[in-house]
Amino acid sequence: MENIAQRSINLKSSKKIIGKVLIYIILIMLTVIVFIPFLWMLSTALKSEADVFSWPPDWIPKPVQWNNFVDAWRTMPFTKFLQNTLFVVLLGMVAELISETIVAYGFARFDFPGKNLIFVILLSTMMLPFHVTLIPTFVIWNKLGLIGEFDPLVLRAWTAWGPFYIFLLRQFFMGIPIELDEAAEIDGSSPLQTFLYVLLPQIKPALLAIGVFTFKGYWNDFLGPLIYLGNKEKYTMNIGMYFFLGGINEAPKWNYLMAMSTLIALPVVVLFFIAQKYFIEGIAFTGIKD
Amino acid sequence: MERFVGTFIRWLITPVVLVLIAIGIYHLLKRLxxxxxxxxxxxxxxxxxxxxxxxxxxxxxxxxxxxxxDYNLFNKPEWVGLRNYQWLFTKDIEFWPSIRLTLSYAALTLPIGVLGSLILAMLLNRKINGVGFFRTVFYLPAILPEVAVALLWRLFFNSESGLLNYILRPIFNLFNMGKPNWFGDPKFVLPAFVIMSVWGIFGTNTVVFLAALQGVPRSLYEVAELDGANFLKKFLHITVPQISPIILLQIIMGMIGALQVFTVAMFVRPTSAAGKFLNQLVYERGFTQLHMGEASAIAWVLFIIILLLTLLVFKTTPAWVYYEAEAKR
Structure with missing residues (x-):
């Protein structure tokens, strides 16, 4: 009796172990699949031009061309493009963080007629395809005489144009007990003081997550700079890359392009690893994606 | 640094104006x-x-x-009635192929994306070590600049000597075919874009699903196990209903995203013969050819497609989406 029971337990646990091993094998295989293109990017970035299309493909560049990074950077005014990108990223990020926090605070802590309807409209704008409003928006900036300037990329950030982030911040505000506000008011703090010293510290994780999201958003943006920045003086990194790629009939310099791609990806990857915890919690919290 | 000054000043003025407007609104409402x-x-x-x-x-x-x-940005818009739409539907040779490419891409990638990331999230939801590590790895494709990813794919899919054609060589030999010209051949553009999207699905979706799965009460599974429910039954009768609102959200956002391929296509640059996505057409007609009217018409066609599909999905929700608050009533 005992023996049979023991055996069935053994069977069960060995079945479990096999299941676990299988899961690990699948996960490791997927990890490899995720990494193959990355490694290929790095490997190509370090190859000489002649080696890029060697057949059969070679994983290890010989010799390793470290100066590809420097040479690629010098083919276009990338230092200028980097300054432009950082300018746009910084202005957009700061404006969004401030305006979205204020708007979310309004939605979370105040009641007024029409609030729920407005909030539903706000959420539904997430489903609006970007290209539908693209042309009239371009016309507006054109009428204002700001085509070719950075303005169309950053001024709108002041109007809290990220519905996801407003939603996320509102959730965070609503998670703070209202008694905290009331206690502060009894102690004689003004609404502004309550907001700054009581509520803001509580939503720090959300602000960090949104900081990373918006950094990534402005850094990765391509369409905006493509239609609004006509002058080479004001190109961002991504637009620089687009022209670096060359015309349809030109043969791209793949080792340089991969070196630049690596450099463009680097800041986002580093930032992601630093702020990962908040970043992933942020998405998990709201179910957002960009 | 001169090039930054103008924008920076206007960037400083904008919030001041917005605050003044807000104060004005406050006083107006008080008066009302x-x-x-x-x-x-x-x-x-x-x-x-x-x-x-x-x-x-x-x-x-x-x-x-x-x-x-009819509008080219410089003249006044001139009313032409339905002519833009007529032109699109009957004359523009790129329109229907573009509709077909865009819709087929969404139809193929949406189920793969939603199901694939759900399955991956379920694997990660098992009590295994290193969940954090895998979650991070699978999230990586989602944060990279699309520009870098698109360029990488273009190299990877290179028809003559790209790595993908090298890896897939045995399969091509099996079917006795040559190396496919992924972005130059209308037959292969769609599969190429689907392969790219599959790589990207290990991303945000998985993280969202994982969070949703972790919110499903364990007790539900324990009760079901006592009743002798197998894996499939537990999946269909507990997991799916419990996370159905999240599945709905993923389907809708995934669909909208899949219909809006732009940046990747602009960098990968399929040849004209191979086809273009709708958003590429909007950009080309509007910003390279300055046919703003026609571009707006394409954008509206896309918008209406998205609206109809979203409505369609919402129509099906009573059948499968489970809201706890309603059930309790």
């Missing part, structure tokens, strides 16, 4: 008899309302209007 906190609330959200009215509501209506006009 609103209570202090009500007026305060609306003033706080007024920046968003201003942005919405001027950069979403107005452009939306305006682009519908423009789609019935």
């Amino acid at each position: 008899g609103w209570k202090h906190r009500q007026a305060m609330g609306l003033s706080l959200i007024s920046p968003w309302i201003i942005g919405f009215l001027s950069f979403i509501a107005f452009p939306l209506v305006n682009s519908l209007f423009l789609s019935f006009t």
